[in-house]
Amino acid sequence: MTLKKNILALRQKKAIVEKGGGDKAIQKQVAMGKMTARERILALLDVNSFYEYDLFVEHEETNFGMESKVLAGDGVITGTGTISGAPICIYAQDFTVMGGSLGLKHARKITKIMDHAMKMKVPCIGINDSGGARIQEGIGALAGYGEIFYRNTMASGVIPQISVILGPCAGGAVYSPALTDFVFVVENISKMFITGPNVIESVLGEKISQEDLGGARVHAEITGNAHFFALSEKECLNQIKELISLIPHSNQVKAVKIKPQKPTFKKNIEKIIPSDPKQPYDVRDVIFALADESKFLEVHELWAPNIVIGFGRMNGETVGFVANQPMYLAGVLDCDASDKAARFIRFCDAFNVPIITLEDMPGYLPGVDQEHAGVIRHGAKMLYAYSEATVPKITVILRKAYGGGYIAMNSRHLGADFMFAWPGAEIAVMGPEAAANIIFRKEIMEAEDEDAMRQQKVKEYIEKFANPYVAAAKGYIDAVIEPLETRELLLHALAVSKNKDDYTPPKKHGIPPF
Numbered sequence: 001m002t003l004k005k006n007i008l009a010l011r012q013k014k015a016i017v018e019k020g021g022g023d024k025a026i027q028k029q030v031a032m033g034k035m036t037a038r039e040r041i042l043a044l045l046d047v048n049s050f051y052e053y054d055l056f057v058e059h060e061e062t063n064f065g066m067e068s069k070v071l072a073g074d075g076v077i078t079g080t081g082t083i084s085g086a087p088i089c090i091y092a093q094d095f096t097v098m099g100g101s102l103g104l105k106h107a108r109k110i111t112k113i114m115d116h117a118m119k120m121k122v123p124c125i126g127i128n129d130s131g132g133a134r135i136q137e138g139i140g141a142l143a144g145y146g147e148i149f150y151r152n153t154m155a156s157g158v159i160p161q162i163s164v165i166l167g168p169c170a171g172g173a174v175y176s177p178a179l180t181d182f183v184f185v186v187e188n189i190s191k192m193f194i195t196g197p198n199v200i201e202s203v204l205g206e207k208i209s210q211e212d213l214g215g216a217r218v219h220a221e222i223t224g225n226a227h228f229f230a231l232s233e234k235e236c237l238n239q240i241k242e243l244i245s246l247i248p249h250s251n252q253v254k255a256v257k258i259k260p261q262k263p264t265f266k267k268n269i270e271k272i273i274p275s276d277p278k279q280p281y282d283v284r285d286v287i288f289a290l291a292d293e294s295k296f297l298e299v300h301e302l303w304a305p306n307i308v309i310g311f312g313r314m315n316g317e318t319v320g321f322v323a324n325q326p327m328y329l330a331g332v333l334d335c336d337a338s339d340k341a342a343r344f345i346r347f348c349d350a351f352n353v354p355i356i357t358l359e360d361m362p363g364y365l366p367g368v369d370q371e372h373a374g375v376i377r378h379g380a381k382m383l384y385a386y387s388e389a390t391v392p393k394i395t396v397i398l399r400k401a402y403g404g405g406y407i408a409m410n411s412r413h414l415g416a417d418f419m420f421a422w423p424g425a426e427i428a429v430m431g432p433e434a435a436a437n438i439i440f441r442k443e444i445m446e447a448e449d450e451d452a453m454r455q456q457k458v459k460e461y462i463e464k465f466a467n468p469y470v471a472a473a474k475g476y477i478d479a480v481i482e483p484l485e486t487r488e489l490l491l492h493a494l495a496v497s498k499n500k501d502d503y504t505p506p507k508k509h510g511i512p513p514f
């Protein structure tokens with residue numbers, strides 16, 4: 001055969017495999033409102049940047065009629081490409097090929113591209129759309145999942161791992177996304193559960209739809225398994241591109257620096273916090289007033305909204321923001337907020353992203369529900385994450401910093417490098433009303449006018465403790481600053497911290513309160 005003929009034969013072979021499960025299966029996929037695996041990859045990556053590997057891998061199963069089945073690419077597409085010029089490794093399960101089910105060879109294609117990502121130190125993106133373990137392969141499929149989970153764990157903290165759920169992700173399959181750093185879901189398309197509705201009905205006698213059991217909103221709002229929620233696949237792919245542009249691509253490099261830009265947010269930073277300390281406001285306005293171009297990519301936007309986390313840039317460089325959100329539950333820390341923030345802090349620390357903490361909260365949420373849900377264990381994760389983090393850590397106390405929350409929100413005592421407070425900050429063991437009611441209980445009860453006495457004692461407490469100056473006098477706050485000075489001071493603190501080199505005692509690893 002001439003070279004020309006060989007090339008033609010190759011093209012024909014490729015064209016057949018690239019058709020995936022065939023026209024009928026593709027039509028079904030499209031009818032479900034889904035893109036095909038190949039379309040997803042091409043839409044996510046830079047034009048003409050995708051190179052596919054292992055296209056001709058075939059399964060070796062011979063049971064249950066599998067010997068006669070030819071599965072294009074064994075149901076998964078793997079390869080490398082770029083997103084805005086940044087190299088990445090990617091795999092996408094092809095639901096048109098036997099429901100994207102995972103057999104051993106399918107899994108080995110995935111583990112091979114994961115190993116590649118680890119060696120090349122580039123992000124690994126997995127697009128999940130699969131009926132789970134290929135039932136015909138039995139143990140081979142289970143082995144495959146185990147090998148993926150092992151690599152997810154080894155890669156954790158080395159390269160960013162991104163999971164995109166664009167179809168079913170059922171059974172043990174959900175644990176690979178759960179081990180990765182960011183999970184993306186799309187309304188009406190993503191479904192994640194350990195046991196499906198049919199199993200639940202047969203075991204528990206309860207009827208529930210796939211959507212209500214493990215749809216996109218369930219994971220974005222209730223479980224917190226999903227970090228990003230989108231209304232369409234296109235929006236989801238754009239979110240991934242934005243995230244990739246902001247985060248470092250391994251633990252050995254910095255995020256790409258872009259041209260520094262001033263914030264564009266129009267609201268005066270001095271006008272964001274209401275004069276009445278009981279009035280809520282949106283802490284994201286403070287972030288918009290501080291970040292370059294007022295751009296902020298919020299992570300876990302719909303889950304535990306009493307704390308806000310996400311990425312922005314300062315002087316063109318990526319930072320992580322952690323901020324209490326007074327708009328929800330007054331910005332208290334509870335089990336979910338603690339989990340949410342702690343994990344984000346650990347991501348930032350693992351990938352050398354400085355953390356800016358904006359504090360305004362009345363402490364940990366009291367109540368039987370929280371106590372029994374384990375607020376002690378969950379809350380401790382925040383303390384652990386901040387204490388352990390060695391990246392530059394800067395805190396600005398905007399208003400309230402009460403009790404355990406004061407300590408937890410990256411206080412000086414947990415190793416903050418810079419502690420700033422706005423002049424209206426209240427740093428105390430608890431809110432002035434609660435404090436006065438406890439320590440002046442007798443005086444209040446014995447007074448002729450209880451209310452007047454209470455108000456007087458609250459005022460005394462506020463004057464004594466509910467301000468930043470007691471903490472500043474002890475050196476726990478480095479500077480009491482005007483809101484308008486905040487951005488400049490943060491830029492300065494970040495510049496000063498550029499070569500920060502912190503000490504942690506040698507150990508195999510710590511034992512955080514998981």
Ligand code: HXC
Binds near residue numbers: 100
């Ligand atoms: C083999 C599978 C499959 C699987 C789907 N298919 N899932 N084949 N193993 N796990 C095949 C179907 O037989 C069908 O083949 C094709 O894929 C498309 O599936 P449909 O059922 O027609 O699609 P749809 O109606 O959209 O339903 C999707 C689904 C359903 C909800 C995902 O297929 C389903 O319930 N599948 C089984 C899910 C499951 O129980 N998986 C095992 C989980 S246990 P044809 O030839 O008809 O087109 C597990 C353990 C892992 O994953 C543990 C790791 C630790």
